[in-house]
Amino acid sequence: MTPYTEGLDNYKKKIAAITPQEMVINMGPQHPSTHGVLRLELITDGEVVREVIPHLGYLHRCFDKHAESMNYGKTIPFTDRLDYLSSMNNSHAFVMGVERMLKIENKLPKRVEYIRVLVCELNRIASHLIAIGTYGIDIGAFTPFMWCFRDREHIMNMLEWASGSRMLYNYIWVGGLFYDLPVGFESRCQEFVDYFKPKLVELDDLLSNNQIFISRTANIGALPADVAINYGCSGPMLRASGIKWDLRRVDGYSVYPELDFEIPIGKGEMGKLGDCWDRYKVRVDEVKESIKIIEQCLQRLQLDFKRTPDFDPRGLVPKKVNLKAQEYYIRAENPKGELGFHFVTQEKTDVPRRVKARGPSFNNLSVLSELGKGQLIADLIAILGSIDIVLGEVDR
Numbered sequence: 001m002t003p004y005t006e007g008l009d010n011y012k013k014k015i016a017a018i019t020p021q022e023m024v025i026n027m028g029p030q031h032p033s034t035h036g037v038l039r040l041e042l043i044t045d046g047e048v049v050r051e052v053i054p055h056l057g058y059l060h061r062c063f064d065k066h067a068e069s070m071n072y073g074k075t076i077p078f079t080d081r082l083d084y085l086s087s088m089n090n091s092h093a094f095v096m097g098v099e100r101m102l103k104i105e106n107k108l109p110k111r112v113e114y115i116r117v118l119v120c121e122l123n124r125i126a127s128h129l130i131a132i133g134t135y136g137i138d139i140g141a142f143t144p145f146m147w148c149f150r151d152r153e154h155i156m157n158m159l160e161w162a163s164g165s166r167m168l169y170n171y172i173w174v175g176g177l178f179y180d181l182p183v184g185f186e187s188r189c190q191e192f193v194d195y196f197k198p199k200l201v202e203l204d205d206l207l208s209n210n211q212i213f214i215s216r217t218a219n220i221g222a223l224p225a226d227v228a229i230n231y232g233c234s235g236p237m238l239r240a241s242g243i244k245w246d247l248r249r250v251d252g253y254s255v256y257p258e259l260d261f262e263i264p265i266g267k268g269e270m271g272k273l274g275d276c277w278d279r280y281k282v283r284v285d286e287v288k289e290s291i292k293i294i295e296q297c298l299q300r301l302q303l304d305f306k307r308t309p310d311f312d313p314r315g316l317v318p319k320k321v322n323l324k325a326q327e328y329y330i331r332a333e334n335p336k337g338e339l340g341f342h343f344v345t346q347e348k349t350d351v352p353r354r355v356k357a358r359g360p361s362f363n364n365l366s367v368l369s370e371l372g373k374g375q376l377i378a379d380l381i382a383i384l385g386s387i388d389i390v391l392g393e394v395d396r
Contacts, residue, residue, distance in 0.1 A: 014043065014051055021045055025377075029058045033138055033381045036391030040368075040384075042377070049380055052372035054365060059395040067355035072098050072174055072321045075355065080168040082339070082359060083393040085130050088123040088159070089334045091172040092116055096253060097330030097341050098174045101323050104316055111305040112176050112313060113255045118189070118297040119159060119171065121290040125196075126155040127335035128283045128290075131388040135280060136207055138385035139216045144207050151199055154192050161185065175316035180307065186298050193291055193298075200291075204284055217280060218271030221371045221383035225274070231370070232363035235337025236282040237387060240266035241274035247333035259296050261289045276386040283388070286335075321350045336360045336388055359393035 018024065022045050029037040037058035043051040063082060067075045079094045080087035099105045133148030156166050161182055163171035171178045207213050223233070225241040238245055246263045248256040264285035266278030323345040331340040337360025344354035364387050371383050 011053060014053065018043060019045075022050060027380075029055075033384065035134065035384070035389055036394075038365075038389070038391060038394070040380075042372075042380070044377065047376050047378075049372050049375050049377060052369045052380065054368060057395055059391045061392060061396060063357055063396045064355060067352060069351070071350040072352065073317075076173065077168065077170045079357075080170060081392055082357060082396060083127075083334060083336060083361065083390045084167055085390055086123050086127040086335045087167060087169050088116075088120045088172060089127075089332065090339060091170070092120050092254075093330060093332035093334070093339045094341055095172055095174045096332065097328060097343055098321060100330065101326065101328050101343065101345065102174075102318065102321065104175060107316060108176070109305075109311065109315070110255070111180075111301065111307075111311060114297045114300050114305055115177060115181055115313075116172055117254055117256065117259070118294060118301070119162060119169075121293045121297070122155050122159060122189075124335045125287050125290050125294075126152045126159075128287050129155075131283055131335075132203070132207070132280065132287075135385045135388075136213070138381055139213055141207065141210070141213060144203060147199070147203055147206075151196055154195070158185070158189060158192065161188075173314070173317050174321065175314070175318055177313035180311060180313045181301075183307075186302050189294065190298055193295060197291065200284075200287060208281060208284065214270050214277060216379075216382055217276035217386070220271075220276045220379050221375065221386060222272035223274040223279075223367065223371060227367065227370060228274070231367040233337070233367055234360050234363065235334065236279055236286065237337060237360075237364045237367075239264065240278040240282045242266055242268075247331055247338060251331065253332060259293050261292050264289065276382050279386040279388075323347075323350075331358075334360060336390070336393070337364060339393075357396050359396055361387075361389040361391075361393040362396075365389050365394055 022043055025042045025044055027040040027042060028034040029039040039055040041053040041055060042049050061081060063078055066078045076091050076094060079090040082090050129148040129152040133145040136144035160166045163169040223241050225243050228238050228241045242265055244263050244265050249263060264282045266274050266282055270277045325347045326345050328343045329340060331338050339360060340358035342356040343352055346353045372380050
């Protein structure tokens with residue numbers, strides 16, 4: 001029996017075991033609280049959820065198949081479309097895998113590495129602002145949603161200035177970058193940081209200590225650490241359960257070992273460890289740490305690794321990626337968790353035999369069935385919003 005048929009049998013058994021007082025409700029796939037085309041089939045007893053059965057596949061993007069039909073460089077724009085809210089982070093993970101197979105990872109100029117980390121952390125803030133803002137509006141708080149989108153717009157403008165695109169950048173290439181940062185980018189980025197710091201304090205005060213927000217998120221959907229590990233959760237989902245696991249520290253890729261930043265974890269300040277409030281707070285604290293990383297990158301780019309006439313951001317970009325037949329797995333810390341790519345290469349061609357993407361949203365979403373049992377329907381919305389999924393990464 002395959003996992004699919006086994007899952008189908010379990011689904012049929014759950015539906016067949018419904019009692020007269022229970023009811024099946026479909027939430028989605030077009031529902032304002034499902035954060036995309038996700039269908040949740042709920043078995044409810046009044047307002048209490050007995051079972052949550054997610055149904056996927058409404059937004060299948062065929063990423064794996066695309067990657068098998070084109071070379072590595074041409075695949076990068078498709079990595080942008082996995083978690084389209086953190087495209088820089090997606091392409092960073094992908095190109096690091098190819099560079100390690102080419103054995104050019106340690107040959108990249110430091111300026112390239114610091115620019116990569118800079119734009120990735122800007123994208124991490126933009127992604128978390130979406131998570132925090134939409135989570136506020138899920139609970140019923142409209143103002144944080146507007147504030148988050150207002151401040152995210154500054155980041156979108158800067159990334160558009162650097163790459164030419166607002167969301168799907170194709171900026172980080174195998175062996176380098178599409179282009180160096182525009183003249184004046186560093187100073188404008190520092191202006192944004194100076195502007196954003198007090199705005200983040202305002203946002204934190206508005207939600208974190210709001211009694212209505214606390215009552216809707218504290219002690220709701222608590223995720224124990226062992227359950228998070230068993231379901232393969234990562235990112236803020238895992239760290240909110242008290243586990244200090246961040247691949248920027250664990251694997252120490254790019255120039256992250258040279259940077260000073262903390263790894264926020266859940267502490268159960270307002271309720272249980274690993275509840276919805278903890279998952280929200282970890283993201284807020286991660287934004288603060290990303291600001292610290294950005295400031296350090298700007299300092300290094302302006303003092304140690306300045307713009308020079310002979311700097312070529314495409315200096316190591318290969319005309320053709322020739323690899324021996326091998327298998328390689330690369331992972332990186334995306335805003336939502338561990339994004340991994342499993343490469344199966346083939347000789348005498350620059351087209352891979354197989355590229356399997358491991359998206360964090362898929363694994364994080366899988367724990368919803370566990371967290372939703374025994375909760376109220378309204379609390380299920382709070383739990384789903386705290387997971388922070390993007391369906392492009394679930395339906396790869």
